[in-house]
Amino acid sequence: MPERVGVYICHCGSNIAGKIDIEKLAGFAEKLDNVALVRDYKFMCSDPGQNLIQSDLEAGLIDRVVVASCSPLMHENTFRKVCERSGVNPYLFTMTNIREQCSWVHIDEASSTEKAMDLLAASVRRAVYLEPLEKREVAINPRTLVIGGGIAGIQAALDLAEAGKEVVLVEREPSIGGHMAKFDKTFPTLDCAACILTPRMVQIGQHANIHLMSYAEVEEINGYVGNFNIKVRQKARYVDADLCNGCGMCWEKCPGTRVPRKGNVHEKLSLGPTSSIYMPFMQAIPAIPVIDRESCLYFQKGKCRICEQVCERNAINYDMEDSFEEFEVGNIIIATGFQPFDPSVIKRYGYGTLPNVLTSVEFEIMNCASGSTGGKILKADGTEPKSIGIVHCVGSRDKHYHEYCSRVCCMYALKFAHLIKEKTDAEVYNFYIDLRCFGKGYEEFYDRLLGEDVRFIRGKVGEISRWVAEEDEKDQLIVRVEDTLVGAVRRIPLDMVVLCTALEKQDGLDRVAKMCSVSVGKDGFIIEKHPKLGPVSTATDGVFIVGVAQSPKDIPDTVAQASAASSAVLSMITREKIEIEAATAEIIEEKCSGCRICNNLCPYLAINFDEEKKVSIINEALCKGCGTCVAACPSNAITAKHFNDKQIFAEIEGLLSAR
Amino acid sequence: MEFEPKLVGFLCNWCSYTGADLAGTARISYAPNLRAIRVMCSGRIDPTFIIKALYEGADGVLIAGCHPGDCHYQEGNYKALRRYKLLKRILPEYGVEPERVHLEWVAASEGEKFAKVVNEFTDKIKKLGPLNMKQSIFDSMKEDIVVHESAGEEKGGEADEA
Numbered sequence: 001m002p003e004r005v006g007v008y009i010c011h012c013g014s015n016i017a018g019k020i021d022i023e024k025l026a027g028f029a030e031k032l033d034n035v036a037l038v039r040d041y042k043f044m045c046s047d048p049g050q051n052l053i054q055s056d057l058e059a060g061l062i063d064r065v066v067v068a069s070c071s072p073l074m075h076e077n078t079f080r081k082v083c084e085r086s087g088v089n090p091y092l093f094t095m096t097n098i099r100e101q102c103s104w105v106h107i108d109e110a111s112s113t114e115k116a117m118d119l120l121a122a123s124v125r126r127a128v129y130l131e132p133l134e135k136r137e138v139a140i141n142p143r144t145l146v147i148g149g150g151i152a153g154i155q156a157a158l159d160l161a162e163a164g165k166e167v168v169l170v171e172r173e174p175s176i177g178g179h180m181a182k183f184d185k186t187f188p189t190l191d192c193a194a195c196i197l198t199p200r201m202v203q204i205g206q207h208a209n210i211h212l213m214s215y216a217e218v219e220e221i222n223g224y225v226g227n228f229n230i231k232v233r234q235k236a237r238y239v240d241a242d243l244c245n246g247c248g249m250c251w252e253k254c255p256g257t258r259v260p261r262k263g264n265v266h267e268k269l270s271l272g273p274t275s276s277i278y279m280p281f282m283q284a285i286p287a288i289p290v291i292d293r294e295s296c297l298y299f300q301k302g303k304c305r306i307c308e309q310v311c312e313r314n315a316i317n318y319d320m321e322d323s324f325e326e327f328e329v330g331n332i333i334i335a336t337g338f339q340p341f342d343p344s345v346i347k348r349y350g351y352g353t354l355p356n357v358l359t360s361v362e363f364e365i366m367n368c369a370s371g372s373t374g375g376k377i378l379k380a381d382g383t384e385p386k387s388i389g390i391v392h393c394v395g396s397r398d399k400h401y402h403e404y405c406s407r408v409c410c411m412y413a414l415k416f417a418h419l420i421k422e423k424t425d426a427e428v429y430n431f432y433i434d435l436r437c438f439g440k441g442y443e444e445f446y447d448r449l450l451g452e453d454v455r456f457i458r459g460k461v462g463e464i465s466r467w468v469a470e471e472d473e474k475d476q477l478i479v480r481v482e483d484t485l486v487g488a489v490r491r492i493p494l495d496m497v498v499l500c501t502a503l504e505k506q507d508g509l510d511r512v513a514k515m516c517s518v519s520v521g522k523d524g525f526i527i528e529k530h531p532k533l534g535p536v537s538t539a540t541d542g543v544f545i546v547g548v549a550q551s552p553k554d555i556p557d558t559v560a561q562a563s564a565a566s567s568a569v570l571s572m573i574t575r576e577k578i579e580i581e582a583a584t585a586e587i588i589e590e591k592c593s594g595c596r597i598c599n600n601l602c603p604y605l606a607i608n609f610d611e612e613k614k615v616s617i618i619n620e621a622l623c624k625g626c627g628t629c630v631a632a633c634p635s636n637a638i639t640a641k642h643f644n645d646k647q648i649f650a651e652i653e654g655l656l657s658a659r
Numbered sequence: 660m661e662f663e664p665k666l667v668g669f670l671c672n673w674c675s676y677t678g679a680d681l682a683g684t685a686r687i688s689y690a691p692n693l694r695a696i697r698v699m700c701s702g703r704i705d706p707t708f709i710i711k712a713l714y715e716g717a718d719g720v721l722i723a724g725c726h727p728g729d730c731h732y733q734e735g736n737y738k739a740l741r742r743y744k745l746l747k748r749i750l751p752e753y754g755v756e757p758e759r760v761h762l763e764w765v766a767a768s769e770g771e772k773f774a775k776v777v778n779e780f781t782d783k784i785k786k787l788g789p790l791n792m793k794q795s796i797f798d799s800m801k802e803d804i805v806v807h808e809s810a811g812e813e814k815g816g817e818a819d820e821a
Contacts, residue, residue: 071680072697073672100683101695105774111663111691118694517731519674521768539673539731539767583699603733626732627703631742643698649711655667655694656715 003128004036006062007120008053010044010069012099019103021113025068028117032124036062044069050082057086064127068096068120089132091582091642096123114658122654129647133582136620140226141330142166142573147218147512150178151555152547152562153335154200159566161209165573168329169204170232171214172508175284176201178337182271182281184367184375186555187415188445194283194370201285213325214286221515224624225542226330226578236320238291239277243315246287250307250316251275256295264380266358269365270372277307282370291316331542331569332516334526335562336509338548341395341402341502348463349394349499355380356477356496357464360412363498367419377423377496381475385426385495389479390416391461392432395502402502404523406552409500410436414446416498417454428454429492431461431481439556459484464497503552516543525551536565541580544568583642584623585630589615591637598629598638664718664784668695668777669704673731674767675723681770689774690781693721701725702735706746709760710753713792719759719784723776726764736764754795756787 007029011017022040029038037056041049044067056062065088067079072095080090098116106112142165146153149171157167169176180186181201183193204210213232220231239250256276259268268274271281276296279289297304298318308316340361344352351357356379358366369375379385390413396406410432417428435456437446450456459482467478476493483490505524513520518538519527526545529537536544544565547558572578587598587607592615599607599616606622607629609615618629618638627640636645670676676697682689698704701724709720722743724736740762747757761783763776 071676071683073677073680097680097695097697100680102683102691104683104686105688106691107688108691115691115694122694122696514728517733519677519725519729519731519767522766527767539677601738603735624732626700626735627698628700628732628735628738631703631705632738640699640703643703645705645707648696648698648708651696652667652708652712652715652717655696656665656712656717 003034003064004062005034005064005066005124005127006053006056007032007035007038007124008044008049008065008067008069009038009040010049010067011040011042012069013042016069016099016103019106019109019112020098020116021109024113025116025120029120029124032121034064034128035124045075045078050078053079053082054086057083057088063088063092064130065093066096066120066123066127067093068098068116068123070099071097071101074100091133092127092130094123094127094130096120118655118658121657122651125650125654125657126647129644129650131641133641136580136582136584137577138224138226138580138621139577140572140575141228141328143168143327143329144331144333144569144573145170145218145228145230145329146333146335148178148335148337148506148547148549149173149176149204149212149214150335150337150547151180151197152337152549152558153178153333154197154204155559155562156333156335156546156566157210158200158203158207159563160569161207163566163570164209165570166209166211168211168213168230168232168327170216170218171212172217173280174215174237174288174290175280175286176204176212176214177281177283177285179361180555181283182361182368183364184369185415185419187411188439188441190415190418198283201283205285212286215290218512218515219324221332223328225540225572225580228329228332228542229326230329231324231326234323234325236322237288238316238318238320239289240315240317240320241286241288243313244288245313246279246289247312249310249312250277251279251289253306253310254278255304255306256292256297258292258295264355265373265378265382266356266362266380268372269362271365271368271370274372331544331572333544333546333565333569334512334516334518334549335546336506336512336549338503338505338552339507341504343394343499343501345401346394349391349461350464350477351499354464354466354477356385358496358498360409360416360498360500363416375423377420377426379496384424387427387429387494387496388420389429389431389461389477389492389494389497390500391464391497392430392500393460393502394499395504397433402504402523404552405436406503407436408503408552408554411439411442411445411554413500414449417449418452421452421454426495429479429494430454430456431479432456432458433460439554457481457483457485457490462489468493503548506549509549516540518543518545523551525549536561536568541578542572581625583625583640584620585618585625585627585638585640586620587616587618588637588639589613591635592616593635593637595634597632597634601629601632603628662785662789664692664781664789665716666693666719666721666781666784667712667717668693668721668723669698669701669708670695670765671701671724671731671736672697672699674725674729675701675765675773677767678723678765678769678773681767682774683770685770687770687774689777692781692784693777700730700732700735701739702730702732704739704742706742709746713755713759713790714796716792718787718790719761719780721776721780722760722762723765723773724762726766729766753792754798755790755792758783758787759790
């Protein structure tokens with residue numbers, strides 16, 4: 001009996017029906033070979049829509065399904081499940097994209113309809129050649145890799161560990177904590193950042209289910225969902241983590257220094273000790289110092305070894321080398337955070353050349369009670385500023401640098417203004433484009449600041465310079481800005497300027513993305529599976545993104561996303577097994593000439609040569625179904641399941657059959 | 660009536676098909692001439708697919724894959740590039756202008772680029788005019804026969820299609 005194809009055309013409300021003549025399309029479909037029935041419905045993906053297909057399949061009216069609706073990337077799975085429920089192999093279904101690639105992008109109804117007809121004819125022909133495929137299941141390794149130990153990674157790791165699952169947390173820096181560990185207060189509640197973060201860091205360090213690898217970097221990721229093979233480089237600390245008890249004798253006695261010896265207050269800004277052997281900050285987890293090779297006298301000049309002498313536990317080891325650890329995980333969470341935009345590229349702001357121009361991260365460190373200024377706000381010469389300007393949107397919302405809004409700057413600028421008012425008598429100016437105070441309690445915080453005698457000037461700062469005019473301006477910075485509410489260009493002398501720099505993709509995110517086979521957008525952040533419905537998943541199963549790795553966001557949103565990702569991972573682990581793509585490649589032994597061309601083509605090393613039979617063999621567990629070997633085989637011995645030559649030829653014929 | 664070319668596109672699932680979807684989500688309109696076929700990777704695109712499409716009546720074929728280094732399967736797009744370059748050398752033998760087959764890298768985030776690529780390709784093929792490959796193969800074979808019989812000078816392979 002010939003194949004009987006059922007064609008279902010979706011109106012998608014007016015999304016498709018508004019541009020494509022559904023009646024004409026249905027009439028066209030009815031005349032196609034092998035089409036047993038054609039139905040159209042307002043929303044095929046809705047329950048009644050799905051039921052239409054199910055009842056036709058169950059009644060035995062059809063044995064192949066074509067749904068002409070949105071993109072397969074949207075609903076392929078939905079309709080595959082309908083087939084499954086109806087007792088029909090899900091691979092006997094195919095989808096025609098008449099929305100994203102047709103009705104949404106063409107203006108003219110006649111040509112949209114014509115294109116939809118061609119696309120549908122192709123799908124129907126393809127459907128005839130579809131073959132049932134067997135489901136493949138793989139076991140999921142319950143261990144998870146979390147890349148990045150900022151607040152995002154910490155939250156995700158703790159959620160999983162608390163649920164009793166093993167986590168490997170890899171952090172590039174000597175300590176976890178990320179940017180949040182550098183902050184003194186957090187907006188809008190003005191919670192002390194350390195008070196809410198450090199208990200969580202300690203939990204990470206002590207948790208039996210968390211294997212923390214700090215000062216380490218992921219080098220290689222291979223495998224697929226459920227079974228990723230990970231290789232991590234443990235960078236040499238020159239301090240034996242098992243012996244060190246973090247007593248601090250070494251950095252107290254160390255004669256080297258990581259900061260310029262003769263530097264001013266701003267050049268010497270630091271959270272932890274400024275010595276060559278140091279802890280990044282005093283609450284570091286793990287509480288183990290690391291030697292900075294660049295400034296260490298022993299590594300640079302061959303003499304010193306004072307830290308070795310003062311260490312009672314003999315934990316210093318100058319001969320330590322990078323080591324590698326390999327392990328398997330089932331899922332990966334990317335929580336690599338951000339790096340601040342370097343404002344020195346905006347020459348007219350003078351960062352790096354003018355004194356008293358700081359970035360927001362530097363200003364955070366200055367405000368931090370455990371930092372080098374003890375939380376005091378000071379000018380480079382050590383005196384208290386009398387006036388401070390805060391410049392918003394430096395590198396954000398600017399087509400020359402980053403078009404996007406960094407989402408946190410308005411709020412931390414308000415926080416800065418509040419801290420300045422609290423700690424000094426300085427006048428505060430906020431130079432803003434718009435104030436975006438969108439979160440819970442944010443607008444209220446802004447309202448509160450309006451009552452704290454903070455000045456708000458709406459305008460983008462044009463220039464920061466040293467063009468002083470009067471004697472009392474001689475140590476000051478001159479800010480020129482167009483006050484767009486007054487309609488005048490203003491010249492404002494200030495003692496200090498803080499630049500609210502954009503949140504940029506973390507250095508090395510591209511490399512991580514590539515290792516995980518996920519894509520980055522033009523803004524450099526990783527693209528999520530769906531902007532609304534899949535904000536923590538990616539196109540690669542088993543790889544999740546949280547925090548700024550996905551896009552700029554504040555701490556509450558990051559934490560929420562981290563918990564979302566860990567719950568997504570938990571649901572994977574709890575299933576124990578996951579279905580993976582059945583569409584792999586297969587070698588037909590009789591046709592294989594044993595030329596071995598395909599052997600070296602496979603990026604997953606899934607093809608081996610059987611020396612006895614003299615034919616190549618594909619290991620299905622490793623094959624991901626890209627089809628590169630299929631196109632290369634000179635004997636046509638390899639078939640790509642679900643994308644075989646017959647199916648694609650049929651599709652081509654269908655596309656071009658109307659002419 | 661103006662000549663409306665019929666174009667076939669082979670798009671890789673991860674970058675280019677997603678990029679084409681993004682053009683849709685962002686409602687960026689472009690020429691309706693291209694009909695896309697989704698493959699998992701541009702590395703799956705067998706040159707015979709392209710010949711088949713041209714033979715069946717397509718006036719041009721667009722191949723789109725992930726940018727170099729971004730391939731979801733690591734390096735399928737490099738394989739596609741090699742095959743594409745070789746194929747372009749062979750096309751004149753069939754009386755087909757090599758410009759009728761075009762490869763472009765389109766990332767998942769490049770909806771705008773996808774629309775631009777389709778528009779430009781459509782314009783290019785409009786200028787080249789329709790292709791009748793079945794006829795041109797016949798013509799080029801006729802020519803080959805002449806070449807063999809006379810065992811004489813090789814012709815460049817450019818079919819003199821009107």
